[in-house]
Amino acid sequence: MSTCGEYIKTTFPLIDDDLKQYVEDVLENGVDDFESSDEVFEAVGEVLQEVSKDKTESDIRDICENLLNMLKPDHVNGTTQNSARILNAPVHLASMAARLENNTEVKSIWLMQRDESLKVDAKKLEKAQAKLQEKQEKRSKDVKVFVPPKLETATASQVTSKKESKLEAKGMNKAQDIRIENFDVAYGDKVLLQGADITLAYGRRYGLVGRNGLGKSTLLKMIAGGQLQIPSHFSILHVEQEVIGDDTLALDSVLQCDTVRENLLKREKEMSTIINSSQSADPALSSELTEVYNQLQSIESDKAPAKASIILSGLGFTSVMQQKPTRTFSGGWRMRLALARALFSRPDLLLLDEPTNMLDIKAIIWLENYLQNWPTTLLVVSHDRHFLETVPTDILHLHSQRIDAYRGNYEQFVKTKTEKHKNQQREYEAQMAHRSHVQEFIDKFRYNANRAASVQSKIKMLEKLPELKPVEKEVEVTLKFPDTELLSPPILQLNEVSFKYNSDRIIFSDVNLGATMESRICIVGDNGAGKTTLLKIIMGILTPSSGACNVHRNLKFGYFSQHHVDQLDMNVNSVELLQQAFKGKPTEEYRRQLGSFGVSGDLALQTVASLSGGQKSRVAFASMCMGRPNFLVLDEPTNHLDIETIEALGKAITKFTGGVILVSHDERLIRMVCKELWICGNGTVKSIEGGFDEYRKIVEQELESASNK
Structure with a gap:
């Protein structure tokens, strides 16, 4: 046994x-x-x-x-x-x-x-x-x-030509254009790109566009991290992480990016110290010092601080801020520092991922103007439509696991793509009609001995026709805010409101503004002017230093801000996330709520960590609206949303039956929904006539005045 x-x-x-x-x-x-x-x-x-x-x-x-x-x-x-x-x-x-x-x-x-x-x-x-x-x-x-959620990683594979590999091995590859051919990119089990090709011509500016979650940011990381091979003589800079905070001054942090200049200055200091301390002159050392001076002069070393200061100023750093240690700045300002360092160092290939997310409108306008004269190759992921219509010379469209290239800015891309799809559809329909007509002939005379040769000829002709496919239409993004009941006025009123923190610096004072259930108010202004502070006073999170904020007793705020997205539980899926926050409802209700913000099917069952930035934002929207608010307060809601979702957000805000106060730097969204513009700055908040056009004129005049100083 x-x-x-x-x-x-x-x-x-x-x-x-x-x-x-x-x-x-x-x-x-x-x-x-x-x-x-x-x-x-x-x-x-x-x-x-x-x-x-x-x-x-x-x-x-x-x-x-x-x-x-x-x-x-x-x-x-x-x-x-x-x-x-x-x-x-x-x-x-x-x-x-x-x-x-x-x-x-x-x-x-x-x-x-x-x-x-x-x-x-x-x-x-x-x-x-x-x-x-x-x-x-x-x-x-x-x-x-005990089994933790599986953390997916991105992988890439690429076919390289033997000729380029040999040149690379010998160090003789001097190509100025970047060609990445026949490559695949996957994220875990999900294939993002298959058999794709990219050509980046030197000196051109490329805008990479596509829906959320298709792999735009992943592609930039693959290029920057070397998983996709490009010629080794290209210097690449990917603005992804904020500058580490330490005692280095903001201006010095930017200047340190120029390593050639830094090394020459260091060598000059060392040799000067030796020469000054020695009793007799060393001809060789003096000759080397002269060579260092010549090199510093050739790279215009003395002009570097002024160039760095101009970039920092354009991105919102005052002269006082430029002399502050990096550790004194918040994460958003350190990201601006990282962008300033990249612009100052001018790599052969600059990779930018949503550079406008951290900027106010004034800094965005400055950046648009600055990048129009960018001397090397630029590849930027952005969902700011105005930025894409101003900066890029070419558009790369990521869809259906491939990348299509278009000449021109975003507006030209939309026109060309629309016309291209119309032609493809017409060609497909014409071929289908032709196939049908030929097939009818074949079916009719298939068993006719006199027509046998003709039938065989037609069959062979059909087999040789290229197989055309109908144009794949991208699923339209729809967002839907909950319906609300009208409230009788007054709804929201700010009376003589002032606010200051513990310091004596007054953020704003004597604010007298109001909102109704029909309001579509957009608040604009420089970073640090008090836009988010004003929103928190309106919602009762902060108490005004003086004055009063009166709201209707039945007013229910729905608050969205970027930190809500960052603080989502990354270890659960979207359905479980809503279950945690709003217990006791049927699973179908959670899924229906997520579906109304474009998070449906298997997407709702993926861990939040595996979602793209835009998909996480949609989950945050769904969570915000589970409480059925009747007044929306949205603080920078477009960060990480793709262009199609921003369009859908604009339509959803327009159809919403409650009131909306919005802080945004997305010009397209502001123009879509804004009925009233509040400018926050110079210690006050005021409504202006003329809307966004008037505000843009004011900003451009300020930038022009600053550049002339």
């Missing part, structure tokens, strides 16, 4: 020791009476089936056959060799029959009776099965609790 026990343990590694012993006992007690594997299956098959759910009944029957062979080595093909049984003594059938006449329970002497020990003990079986189920449930619970 030890052989059977070892076989059972090997075949069923998860079997409980008690259950294994139980099976062995049944087999041992019935070893003399098992005549076939079917009888073994009847005795222990049900128990073994419960132990291993992945084995079929056929598998268990085969195992029972093997067990029978181990128990009875002489068992062959369902029969037992030498099965005749020798009696210990003669049997007198007549006397046996006579004895049975007086027996109330008559049994045939010719029927073999099954030994009762072979029957499955119901109590033992029930106990063993209960113990097995308990173990399985515990194991499944442990898996659910």
Whole structure:
């Protein structure tokens, strides 16, 4: 029996020791009476089936056959060799029959009776099965609790030409254009790009566009990280992480990017110290110092601080801020520092991912103007439509796991793409009509002997036609805010409101403004002017230093800000996220809510960590609206949203039946929804006539005035 026990343990590694012993006992007690594997299956098959759910009944029957062979080595093909049984003594059938006449329970002497020990003990079986189920449930619970969510990683593969590889190996590749051909990019199991090609011509500015989650940011990381091979002589800079905060001054942090200048200045200082301390002049050292001076002069080292200061000023750093240590700045300002360093160092290939997210409108206008004269190659991911219509010379459209290139800015791209799709659809429809007409001829004369040659010719012609596909229409993005009931005015009123923090610096004072259920108000102004502070006063998060903010008692705010997106639980999926925040609702309601913001199907079941920035924003919108607010307060809602989703957001705001106050730097969205513009700056908040056009004129005049100083 030890052989059977070892076989059972090997075949069923998860079997409980008690259950294994139980099976062995049944087999041992019935070893003399098992005549076939079917009888073994009847005795222990049900128990073994419960132990291993992945084995079929056929598998268990085969195992029972093997067990029978181990128990009875002489068992062959369902029969037992030498099965005749020798009696210990003669049997007198007549006397046996006579004895049975007086027996109330008559049994045939010719029927073999099954030994009762072979029957499955119901109590033992029930106990063993209960113990097995308990173990399985515990194991499944442990898996659910302790297995962390799988963190996906991006991977890339690429086909390179032998010619370029040889040139690269010899250090003779001096190409100015970047060609990345026939490459794939995947994120975990999801294929983002397949057989794609990119050509980046030196000196041109490329805008990379496409829907959220298709892999734009991932592609930039692949290029910057070297997973996609480009000529080694190209310097690449990817603005992705904020500058580390330390005691380095903001201006010095930018200047340190020019390593050539920094090394020359360091060498000049060392040699000057040696020459000044030595008693006699060293001609070789003096000659080297002269060479260092010449190199510093050739790179215009003395003009570098002024250039760095101009860039910092354009991105919103005042002269006082430029002399502050980097550790004194918030994360948003450190990201601006990272952008300033990139602009100052001028790499051969500059990669920017949503550079306008961290900027106010004044800085965006400055950046648009600055990048129009960018001397090297630029690849930028942006969802700011005005930025894309101002900066790029070319558009790269990422869709359907490939990249299509278009000449011109975003507006020209939309026109060209629309016309291209119309032509493709017309060509497809014309070919389908032609195919149908030819097929009718073939079907009509297929069995006509006189037309056989013509039919064969038509069939061959159809086979040679190129296979055209209809234009794949991208699914339209729709966002829907909940319906609300109208409230009677007054709704929201700011009366003589002033605010200052613990310091004496007044953020704003004497603010007298109001809003209604029909309001579509956009607040603009420089970073740090108090836009977010004003929103928090309106919602009652902050109390004004003086004055009052009066709101309707039934007003229910829905607040969206970028930090809400950043603080989402990344280890759960979107449905679970809503379940945590709004308990007790049916799963269908959570899914319906997510679906109204474009997070549907399998997307709603992905971990939040695996979603793109724009998809996370949609989840945050869905969570905000679960509370059914009737007044929306949106602080920079367009960060990470793609152009199509921003358009959908604009339409949703327009259709919303409640009031809206919006802080945004996206010119397209402001023009879509804004009915009233509040400017925050110079210690006050005021409404202006003329809308965004008037505000843009004011900003451009300020920039022009600053550049002339």
